[in-house]
Amino acid sequence: MTTGPQRATQGGGVQSVERTFELLELMADAGGEVALSELAEKSGLPLPTIHRIIRTLVSNGYARQQPSRRYALGPRLxxxxxxxxxxxxxxxxxxxxxxxxxxxxxxxxxxxxxxxxxxxxxxxxxxxxxxxxxxxxxxxxxxxxxxxxxxxxxxxxxxxxxxxxxxxxxxxxxxxxxxxxxxxxxxxxxxxxxxxxxxxxxxxxxxxxxxxxxxxxxxxxxxxxxxxxxxxxxxxxxxxxxxxxxxxxxxxxxxxxxx
Missing domain, CATH: 3.30.450.40 (GAF domain)
Known part of the structure; x- marks a missing residue:
């Protein structure tokens, strides 16, 4: 099985898709709402990477930011x-x-x-x-x-x-x-x-x-x-x-x- 660091040098665009779905599933596992710090802890991904992916999901309606600054699954899902x-x-x-x-x-x-x-x-x-x-x-x-x-x-x-x-x-x-x-x-x-x-x-x-x-x-x-x-x-x-x-x-x- 390919390890995380190896995947980072091989995945390219596909890796970004895998990371996106990983974050969506972590949000679902947490009941649909989660903080960026929790996503970082559970996924092991850097915060800047998580923030970039979540920002893209929010802009497309697949996630939304709550007033508490936590993130929830979006209505387009x-x-x-x-x-x-x-x-x-x-x-x-x-x-x-x-x-x-x-x-x-x-x-x-x-x-x-x-x-x-x-x-x-x-x-x-x-x-x-x-x-x-x-x-x-x-x-x-x-x-x-x-x-x-x-x-x-x-x-x-x-x-x-x-x-x-x-x-x-x-x-x-x-x-x-x-x-x-x-x-x-x-x-x-x-x-x-x-x-x-x-x-x-x-x-x-x-x-x-x-x-x-x-x-x-x-x-x-x-x-x-x-x-x-x-x-x-x-x-x-x-x-x-x-x-x-x-x-x-x-x-x-x-x-x-x-x-």
């Missing part, structure tokens, strides 16, 4: 994110269709965005009583199987930072509402290989989710339905299927990223 979400959803839909056909329940794909997950694709169940989550809907990550599946792929300290930016409000009496309890839950998820929402987002609804390996935005696929039907689904059968579909989707995303 919204259009890029929405378009990328639609593309991701179109790639995921055939895999979700296979999952729904095999289980009879609604399948979803969601991506992590800050402290929330955003649903980007869904294939509904054919049952008259079924779960429906509008594509584009945002929900708190800590109360969902998809959110927990993604967080289980992250280092514990990153999860703590993420959850510290939210109050972890209970959605039902079963919602996990402390960082400590969530870390224990994520440990179980890593061991068993899937996440469970057992009425934590909505009473009477159960959901299974697995992370999509290597997804750039942190993504997971899930099935959800009424608790009575979902408890009859064998996890020994459905989880291996979900993992295969997640791996297949990950492979397709990797091909798309390198094309």
């Amino acid at each position: 919204i259009r890029l994110g929405e378009t990328a979400s639609r593309a991701l959803g179109s790639w995921a839909r055939p895999y979700l269709a296979e999952l729904t056909e095999a289980t009879g329940e609604t399948s979803n794909m969601a991506v992590l965005d800050g402290e929330q997950v955003v649903y980007v694709a869904q294939v509904p169940s054919q049952h008259s009583m079924r779960m429906f989550t509008e594509v584009g809907r945002r929900v708190d990550a800590h109360a969902t199987a998809v959110g927990k599946a993604v967080m289980a792929t992250m280092p514990p300290e990153t999860v703590t930072q993420l959850l510290s930016r939210t109050t972890m409000q209970p959605q039902t009496e079963r919602t996990i509402t402390t960082v400590e309890a969530m870390q224990e839950e994520l440990g179980r998820i890593r061991q068993q290989g899937y996440a469970l929402d057992d009425g934590e987002q909505e009473v009477g609804v159960r959901c299974y989710a697995v992370a999509v390996p290597g997804a750039p935005a942190g993504a997971a696929i899930s099935i959800s339905g009424p608790e009575g039907r979902m408890t009859r689904i064998s996890t020994d059968e459905v989880i291996p299927l979900m993992k295969r579909l997640a791996n297949d989707l990950s492979a397709e995303l990797s091909v798309s990223n390198t094309a």
Whole structure:
């Protein structure tokens, strides 16, 4: 792997693009707002370099300076994110269709965005009583199987930072509402290989989710339905299927990223 100093002599214009996206991702990791000194500490880049890149982002609407002189992600990123979400959803839909056909329940794909997950694709169940989550809907990550599946792929300290930016409000009496309890839950998820929402987002609804390996935005696929039907689904059968579909989707995303 090429080291930082070596890249500085080889990268040219491409290196400046890499640095720009690195700073944008650091801003996102910090909750969308950060000081230049924090960017310098986390990126290791010189302040003049950071200032030059941020100034360019501000002038083009991809960042904005707050009255506090901190910098926040800009509104022009919204259009890029929405378009990328639609593309991701179109790639995921055939895999979700296979999952729904095999289980009879609604399948979803969601991506992590800050402290929330955003649903980007869904294939509904054919049952008259079924779960429906509008594509584009945002929900708190800590109360969902998809959110927990993604967080289980992250280092514990990153999860703590993420959850510290939210109050972890209970959605039902079963919602996990402390960082400590969530870390224990994520440990179980890593061991068993899937996440469970057992009425934590909505009473009477159960959901299974697995992370999509290597997804750039942190993504997971899930099935959800009424608790009575979902408890009859064998996890020994459905989880291996979900993992295969997640791996297949990950492979397709990797091909798309390198094309």
